Amino acid sequence: CTRYVLVKNTSVRQGIVDAVQRALKDPKVTSVVICGQNGKFCGGADIREFAGPMSGPPLVPMIHAIEAVDKPVAAAIEGVALGGGLELALGCHYRIAHSKAVLGLPEVTLGLLPGAGGSQRLPRLIGLTAALDLITTGRHVSAAEALKLGILDQVTDNNAVDLAVEFVRSVAGQPLDSRRLSTLPCPCPPDVDSLLDKVMSKVRQRSRGALAPVACVQALRAAASLPYAQGMEKERELMATLFNSGQARALQYAFFSQRVVGKWSLPSGASWDNSTARTISKAAVIGLGTMGRGIVVALALTGISVVAVETQEKQLAEASRVVPAMLQREAGRRRLATPPGVISFSSNLQDVSEVELVIEAVFEDMSLKLQVFKHLASVCRPGTLLCSNTSGLDIDQLAAVTQSPGLVVGMHFFAPAHVMKLLEVVYGPRSSPEAVATAMQLGKRMGKVGVAVGNCPGFVGNRMLKPYLEQANFLLEEGATPQQVDEALEEFGFPMGVFRMSDLSGLDVGWRIRKEAGLTGPGVESTRTRQGRRYSPLPDQMCEAGRLGQKTGKGWYQYDGPGGRVARSDPWVDIFLETYRAEHGLVARSITPEEILERCLYALINEGFNILQDAVAAGPEDIDAIYVFxxxxxRHRGGPMFHAGQVGLGRILERLNHHHSHPDVPHLKPSTLLRRLVAAGSPPVQKWREFINKERVHSQL
Ligand SMILES: CCC[C@H](O)CC(=O)SCCNC(=O)CCNC(=O)[C@H](O)C(C)(C)COP(=O)([O-])OP(=O)([O-])OC[C@H]1O[C@@H](n2cnc3c(N)ncnc32)[C@H](O)[C@@H]1OP(=O)([O-])[O-]
Structure with a gap:
C-alpha cells in the first residue's frame, strides 16, 4: 500500500484519477486509501465552479472507475465528507472515519441533488427510508450516526488514515462484488409507493415551491424502482434541470451571502480582519421577558456564565422556573450532553458589576432603556460592553448616557432568541470596532448569522418591513382581504403572510410604536393622512376593538379562543373593511395576486435600495441574509435584493414608477440608487457593492 498525496483543490479530480491509475498499474500496490489533506476529506464540489464550464475529469465516471477497481479501495474520512465528497466515498469499497467527522449530502440546500451517483448509491447502502431523510433534508450526520446507519464500516478516535491503511491491507484479495454499491438492490419497505407519496407531499408542503427537494424524491423513486444505469440517467436528467434553474443560483448565492456577512466592515474602514474581539466568559441579561429568557439560554449554551436580572419579583420567579427547562430542552435538541453554562438569577442590578458584557432586554421603551443604561453605567466596572436588544431604537442616544459610548452596540435578537438564527449587530457613530467585533464573535459562538448594520429607526429588517406592512394595509383599503394578501405571499414562499404573522406577534406591538410616534391615539384625527403621508388607521382600529391577534383569539382572523393557532377567516373583518371603505369613500376593486406581490415586495426592495444608499447595510448580501434568516x-429566492436582480432592475423601477404615479399610492418613490443602477445597465447583484462605492466617491449618492 503506497501513499499518494493529492494536491490543490482545482486539481483534486485529476489527482485522484492519476493516482488510482498509478495504483492499478503498480503491482506492489495491493490496496488503496483515499484521504484528504490537513484533516479534511472533502466538502464536495467547488460551488464556484458551477458558474462556468467545468474543467478536468467529470466526477461520475471518475467514481465509477474507482468502484470498478479490483484492489480494495477505502475512503479515510476526517473532518467532512459532504456532497460530492461523500459520493466519492460511496464509490469506494470501504469507509473508515474519525469519530469527529461529519457526513451528508447537502446538495438540496444548494438547489441541487446528489448528482454524482449519490441519489442511487446511498439508498442501495442504507435503504430507501433513511436515504430519503438524508437527501431531502440535506442534514449533516455525525460519524456515530453514520456508523449506525451503515454508511461507515468503522469509526476511530485515533488516526483514521492509519486505520484505513491497516483495514484495506487486511481485506486485500477478498472478493469485492458485494462492496460495489451500484450492483446492489435498493432495500425498500413493502409499501414503497405509499412511502414515496407521503414523503413527496411532506416535501412539497415544507418546501413551498422549492424544486430541489421534489427532484430528490423523484431521483430516489428511480433508485427504488429502476436498475442502477436507468436510475443514473434519471439522476442526470433531474440534475440538468436543477443545475440551470434560478433557484439553484439563488440558493448558492444564499450560501455565500451567509459567509460574506461574517466579513463585516464599517464605513470608518474598521472590519473583521483589522479589529480584535474580546472573549466573553461572563455576561448579564437585564429583563427576563420572552426575549431576555431566550437570550439567557442562547448565552448559556455557549458555556458563558450568565447573571439574569429581573426587577419584577413575579416575572423573576417565573423566569427562574422556565429558563432552566428551556435550556435543558434546547441542549437536548442540539444533542449537548449537559447544558454548559451556569445561570444565576437576581433581582438586583448591582449583581452585574463583575460581568464583561451586558445585554439589556427590557421593554421597547426609550425612557426605560435610558434609565437602565444610566444605571448600568454607574454599576458596571469600566470597560464593560453594554448592548441593547432593541428592535429599532437609537443606539447613539443610549450610548450618550454612558461614560464609554464606544462600548455600546445594539444586539437585535429575533424571537425565540435561542432558536432564531439572525442577529443584527447595530453600530452607532461612536461604537468602537472592538465592540462590534465582540458582538459579532459572540453571535457566532451562539450559532447566529450576525449582520453588522448601521443605526437608523428599525435598522435594516424592520425599516424594510414598514413600507411592506403599509402596502398590505393599503391593499385592504382598496379592496383586498387579509386572506388574499396572505395567500399571494405564502404562494411566493413566505411561511406566513403578513396578516397571519401580525396576528401571531400581536397587533399591539406596532400600535404602541405608532402611538409613541404620535401617529395615533387620543386627539389624533382618524384620517387617511398623517404627518403629511398616506396612512391607514385600519390596524389601530383593530386594536381599539380589542382584536390583538392570537392572544385575544381574534385579529385579522378568528381563532378557537385566546392563544388559538388555527386561523379562520372572520366575517366580522369583512364587514369591518366594508364599513371602513364606505366611511372613507373608497370603492373596493378587484386586486390580483401579481399586484399584491408587486406592491408589498417592491416596496420592501425599494427600501432595501435606500438602505444601501444610506450605507446602513454594507452590501446586498447583508440585507438578503437578514431577510432569509x-x-x-x-431561501430559494435568495433574498429581496437578489430577487430584484432576478426580476430585472428595469422592471422593478418601471412598476415602482407606475404605482408611485397612482394618486392614492404616493409612497413608492423609486430610490436614487435603483435609478442609477438601471442607468448603469443593471449590473448583477455581486457588482453592486463596487458600484455603490464608486458612486459614493463621485458623490452621486
Ligand atoms: C456533479 C455534482 C456533484 C455534487 O453532488 C455536487 C456537490 O457536491 S455540491 C457541494 C456540496 N457541499 C456542500 O454543500 C458543503 C458546503 N460547505 C460547508 O458546509 C462548509 O463550508 C464546511 C462544513 C465544509 C466547512 O465549514 P467551516 O469550517 O465553517 O468553513 P466555511 O463554511 O466558512 O467555509 C470556508 C470557506 O470555504 C468556502 N467553501 C466551503 N464549501 C465550499 C464549496 N463546496 N464550494 C466552494 N467554496 C466552499 C466558503 O465559501 C468559505 O470561503 P471564504 O472565501 O473563506 O469565505
Missing part, C-alpha cells in the same frame, strides 16, 4: 424570505 430573520424574516422568512424563501
Amino acid at each position: 430573520g424574516y422568512g424570505w424563501p
